[in-house]
Amino acid sequence: MKRLIAIFAALLVLSVSSVAFAQKLVVAHDTNFKPFEFKQNGEYVGFDIDMWKEIAKRMNLDYDFQPMDFNGIIPGLQAGSIDAAVAGITIKPSRAEVVDFSDGYYDSGLVILVREDNNDIKDINDLKDKIVATKLATSSVDLAQQYVPKKNIKLFPNNDNMFMELMTGGADAVIFDMPVVKDFEAKAGKGMVKVVGPIYQGQAYGIAFPKGSKLVSGVNKALKEMKADGTYNELFIKWFGYAPAK
Structure with a gap:
């Protein structure tokens, strides 16, 4: 009986965790912030775009990108109409009061x-x-x-x-x-x-989220893994033409 209870509890935790990110996320990005995000041949590309795609793959996240002017991103996160934003957003105290940030990913x-x-x-x-x-x-x-x-x-x-x-x-x-x-x-x-x-x-750029977002810890974990296995370096060299400083 104890074993059955333990198995049920583990399944319940797994189920709750999956439900937390089951909905399709809305991920905002700037429309014009080359080479982080910009339009090329009819689609948005750039370092931030590739970085988020890799993070989402590792976290098994379903999402849609939402291009928008930069000045609407923080208000959108505060209003809850955006689940995340990857747009070369500087981590600074005034912003950290109203949104949550990932670890810095670009100095x-x-x-x-x-x-x-x-x-x-x-x-x-x-x-x-x-x-x-x-x-x-x-x-x-x-x-x-x-x-x-x-x-x-x-x-x-x-x-x-x-x-x-x-x-x-x-x-x-x-x-x-x-x-x-x-x-x-x-x-x-x-x-x-x-x-x-x-x-x-x-200053450092960070990925921004609404206050209290459950995505932050997973994103930070994915970023650390990307830096450890060389994926981050590959994307950096692709978009900036040189390796990041050690």
């Missing part, structure tokens, strides 16, 4: 981008009387507001418009996430723009 920071012929801007202290473009609802806005008057900050919902504003002379500089800026500098903006100054505000 980043903010940099300044200017046109190639600009020799006036050498670091962030040179921006006080300049027009600066950046992306709405990102940590770049927080940094810009410390050095630039609000009236001189132009906010855009996506990267393309932000970079276009710089290229067409509507802004003197862009402040944004280092990997995205470096990707633009090396590809679409090659020979026309340059990064100046150091990396500001070293």
Whole structure:
């Protein structure tokens, strides 16, 4: 009898665990955050996309991707209309108060981008009387507001418009996430723009969830396994062209 009870209890735990993730999850991602997520040949691709697919496979999760503007992601998680978000989201205290995060999966920071012929801007202290473009609802806005008057900050919902504003002379500089800026500098903006100054505000990206989500521990476990077995390194090299720092 005791053995039967133990078996029944184990089956019950397994059943409850399976039900917890039985529904199809809604996983949000940014629409324009190259090389983490972007549209190519009619579909969204990138480091974040591949990383989540691998995590979901290891956790046996059923999900649909939901592309959306970055500024709607945190509100969507708070409202419960999104189950997870993988969108190069900086882990910072103000966000951690309203959503839960996985362990950090990418170490980043903010940099300044200017046109190639600009020799006036050498670091962030040179921006006080300049027009600066950046992306709405990102940590770049927080940094810009410390050095630039609000009236001189132009906010855009996506990267393309932000970079276009710089290229067409509507802004003197862009402040944004280092990997995205470096990707633009090396590809679409090659020979026309340059990064100046150091990396500001070293920060980590994390996968975000509604408060109390039961997905967090499993995602963290999958991330650790991916780093241990080399899968993370393979994806990193695929999208960034070099191996992650040890």
